[in-house]
Amino acid sequence: MARPRILVLATGGTIAGMAGSATRHDYRPGQIGIEDYLARAEDLGLQADLDGRQIANIGSEDIGPAIWRVLHAQIAAALTDGAYDGIVVTHGTDTAEETAFLLDLTLATGKPVVLVGAMRPADAVGYDGLRNFANAVRVAGDGRAAGRGVLVVMGDRVFAARDVRKVRTRGSDDAFRGFPRGSVALVTPSALEWFGAPWREKSGARYTFSEHLPDVPIVYVNAGLDPDLIGRLAGPNTLGIVVAGVGEGNMPESVRVRLAQLASQGIAIVRASRVDEGLVDREPDDDTNRFVAARAFNPQKARLLLQLLLAEGIADPAAIQAAFDDPYA
Template sequence: MSTAKILVLATGGTIAGKAGSATRHDYRPGLIGIEEYLGKVTELGLDADLTGQQIANIGSEDMGPAIWAAIHSTISAALDDPECDGVIVTHGTDTAEETAFLLDLTLPTTKPVVLVGAMRPADAVGYDGLRNFANAVRVAGDPDAAGRGVLVVMSDRVFAARDVRKARTRGTDAFRGFPRGSVGLVTPSALEWFGAPWRVDEAARFPFALDRPDVPILYIHAGITPDYVTRLVTSATQGVVVAGVGEGNMPDPVRQALVELAAAGMPVVRASRLDEGLVDREPEDDANRFVAARALNPQKARVLLQFLIAAGVKEPAAIQEAYDRR
């Protein structure tokens, strides 16, 4: 088997961060450049031909459309390059799930694309970044990783972009998958998939768009009143995602305010603020013209709704089909 040629795109994050001390809690993300990082990786003796490119060097709380556009265009070119076998994106953990899902919707599934990060900076005791990176190389270099959409590798697990979510603020085992816990287990020396690829040679589901519709998230809490809706929705708003309590629930006065928006043609998607929040359709959804987010959390539900609206899909039934799709 020939050595895999892998393009590594660096965006910063904790995996490239430093604290200046092995025991400090605070640190600065994105201080290590890609060339320096790949120099450290060389010492691991990985069986891969790695080429690096610095896209950004930020904490992922600052991730946004311009950087997404640069990541997307660079990956697209790599997927068309016969000399490239796979792509790794180093990324901060805070918004990795949103970047992964956005790329999952807008890239074909012909080659492996893997996001990887770390929960501890590079100079901390127990730094997890190098192991996570070595695992990502194992995944990105495996031809069988293609056809599974964009993947996220953390703590010896492989997650699908649609499932993955950051569930803890601390500890290296901070990521979970829902409804699928993970789609594979990986170490620097071994990789085991839980089933066959499910998206073999699939084209991108949506074209990438730099400017996407304004879709805010309404976070439901005890005591919320309808005026929260009117304060959140502006003349630029084209859709709303509700981070509901329980199975996408909300007080009836708030529901009625959203029903008015939906009746006027604005898509409204019910998601859950819970970590494992499966939201099925309820009997009133048809009359209300609401959409159930199914297993997507509010932040991913928002990304999908933006692409649907940008593609001209605004009818609740057609939107619901997209949320039902694996």
């Protein structure tokens, strides 16, 4: 059986970070280049041939549209290149869920695309990056990973981009979880166990990638939130607002009134929740207020989906709600 050829696109992050000490907490992300990293991985005995390209070498807190554009273009080209069987993206963990979800919505699914990161820098005691990387290569080289959209590999678990979220600031085993689904597979450098069949029936991209995403701020709700904050966040070019509400997307009545006024003027309003897990369903007043319920999406993913919809001219609340109910329809 031929060995799979995997394209590795490096963006930096903790997986390529260095602290200068095995026990030091603070470190600098993105210190190891892709050629050096692949040289370190040669001793792992990976059953794949790897080609590496450096897209960026930064902490993922600095990832944004400019890097997404290059990353998207490189992956899209590799998906149609018969030389490659899969793609691995090394990425910082802070915004991995956002990059994964954006790529998931705007790329075809004919080949595996896997994001991977680490919770500890490369020179730390208990560095998890090489094991995570070996796991990601195994997933990207498995033909059964196709049709599952973009995947994220962390801590011997495989997550779908739609579900994955970072839930801890430290710790290598349980820093990521999936909601509403948990992990979709278990993986080690020597084994891979999928929990079900591929779920992406349509292989094409759901949305067109756009580097120029509309202005959509996130309003974080807290007790006693001043509704005037809405006016300070919403500028003349704002097309939508995502509310990180309390509980099931709730907010003070004064804030609700202010947002309903903006919705009546054509600004898309999506109610999400600041709670880590749980659905935000439609409530009776949503029809009157012209609000959209984020369903299973957390505020940061709701923002990306809303931006893609607005970029395609989809601004009707009912049409936006349909996309949140089933973004892959």
